[in-house]
Amino acid sequence: MKDGRNRKNIQIGSIVEVVQKNHQRTGELTEGIVSRLLTKSPNHPHGIKVQLESGIVGRVKNVIEEE
Numbered sequence: 001m002k003d004g005r006n007r008k009n010i011q012i013g014s015i016v017e018v019v020q021k022n023h024q025r026t027g028e029l030t031e032g033i034v035s036r037l038l039t040k041s042p043n044h045p046h047g048i049k050v051q052l053e054s055g056i057v058g059r060v061k062n063v064i065e066e067e
Contacts, residue, residue, distance in 0.1 A: 004047040004060030010034060018050060018058030030056055031064070 002009040004016065017029040032052030039048040047059030 001065060002063035004063055005045060006043045007037065007039065007048050008042065009063050010037060010048055010050065010060055012037070015064040016050065016052075016060045017062040017064065018052065018056065018060050019047070020056060020058040023058075029061060030058060032056060034060075 004010065010016065012034050014034045015031065016034055017031050019027060020030060030052070032054050034050045035053045036051040037048065038050055038057065044059070047061055049057065049059050051057050
């Protein structure tokens with residue numbers, strides 16, 4: 001699994017686990033496919049912010065490796 005804090009690890013179409021803003025306290029992860037990268041900087045200490053195909057916006061915690 002790749003780290004979600006580096007933008008280079010995330011592409012559109014990547015399968016990722018994100019934490020939504022309202023789940024930051026619980027750390028609840030939502031899995032989905034990236035449709036947009038919202039963070040412009042090459043890295044972010046809390047995770048790169050993305051929008052999933054489902055419309056959910058969150059910060060990437062894990063990038064799930066595809067075989």
